Amino acid sequence: MSKFDSIRPFYDSEANAAIRKIIDDPMLEAMMNFAFPNDPPSHWKDLMHHTHSLRDFQINFIYPALMKVLERSSEGLSTGGFEGLEPNTAYLFISNHRDIILDTSLLNSCLYEKGLVMTTSAIGDNLIKKPFLHTLSRLNRNFAIRRGLSGRALFESSLLVSEFISKSLLRENRSVWTAQREGRTKDGNDITHKGVLKMLTLAEAGENPFGFFEKIKVVPISISYEYDPTDILKMPELLAKSRDEKYIKSENEDFVNLLRGIMGTKKRIHIQVNGILDEEIREISNADLTQSEKLSQLAAVIDQKIWGGYRLWPSNYIAHDLLTGTKAYEAFYTLGEKESFEKRLHGKIDISNPFLVKSFLSMYAYPVDNSIKAAAAQPLSQ
Structure with missing residues (x-):
């Protein structure tokens, strides 16, 4: 028994047995069907049966699934x-x-x-x-x-x-x-x-x-x-x-x-x-x-x-301008980007609630203020 057994990842020697325990789990099947939409389950299951290290599991299964997530839910x-x-x-x-x-x-x-x-x-x-x-x-x-x-x-x-x-x-x-x-x-x-x-x-x-x-x-x-x-x-x-x-x-x-x-x-x-x-x-x-x-x-x-x-993305600058009621950062976003962000804002929260509006905008605006603080901060040695 290791003192770290209650918190640690698997050892490589334990990887294959752990994989076999979850290989038929519906959640894993959904995840792998998402990562490998063109392959029959028998393909990735066979690969998993022959996986004996955490690195191989991460590279051959987690990494492709993540690339598919980026492809479907991000712009890169x-x-x-x-x-x-x-x-x-x-x-x-x-x-x-x-x-x-x-x-x-x-x-x-x-x-x-x-x-x-x-x-x-x-x-x-x-x-x-x-x-x-x-x-x-x-x-x-x-x-x-x-x-x-x-x-x-x-x-x-x-x-x-x-x-x-x-x-x-x-x-x-x-x-x-x-x-x-x-x-x-x-x-x-x-x-x-x-x-x-x-x-x-x-x-x-x-x-x-x-x-x-x-x-x-x-x-x-x-x-x-x-x-x-x-x-x-x-x-x-x-x-x-x-x-x-x-x-x-x-x-x-x-x-x-x-x-x-x-x-x-x-x-x-x-x-x-x-x-x-x-x-x-x-x-x-x-x-x-x-x-x-x-x-x-x-x-x-x-x-x-x-x-x-x-x-800092257009969303950060737009939120900061909306929060402060200014156009200080309008050079950093287009009208279309602002309209898209406002559509997201209106679709997400009850805009009649000032606290929710302020909280939502602050979530995106804070990094602008913090970026200004970072630029103004002097190195420790000065």
């Missing part, structure tokens, strides 16, 4: 900054978080295409309670983050995750993906939670937990969707918070979000690699700061990198 994926990464090198990718599955899946597709180390990726255990999804996530090299814990149980769970991430990066040379915060950004304001960074350092022995970041290569990632396929699904939680009410998810809400994220309209998508934070981390580490202050500094640097790398 563009990338930038990957040329700054090296093969056979493990990175800790920290990104903004918009979509449950696609954020990490799209990153891994880019890493695969560019011959780089693919990630083991964090996923909340609330999203994989169904046995099929739990098995699929482990085949897709996800590791589970337990949700809803507090006190000692939360600390012990966080320590276990920290140890797993450290082992992946430093002993197995396996890249890791984690979001900059717990859960997806609902309001469009991408902020790195210091608690996530603190969790990463828990497994570091000695009096300088921040030293963990000096041992690894931290890479901030910006993921930009022209249209957020789950924008409307984020409204109820924002509305509850505005009323100081506790938001309680419906029984299948996470699963609905997952499916909508995959199949909903996205238009264009961009993934930007924002460099490796070696110099920034070294400078913070050498500064006369407390551990808490160092984590705050690193969170601020990651924010600036993610904001600066975010690809």
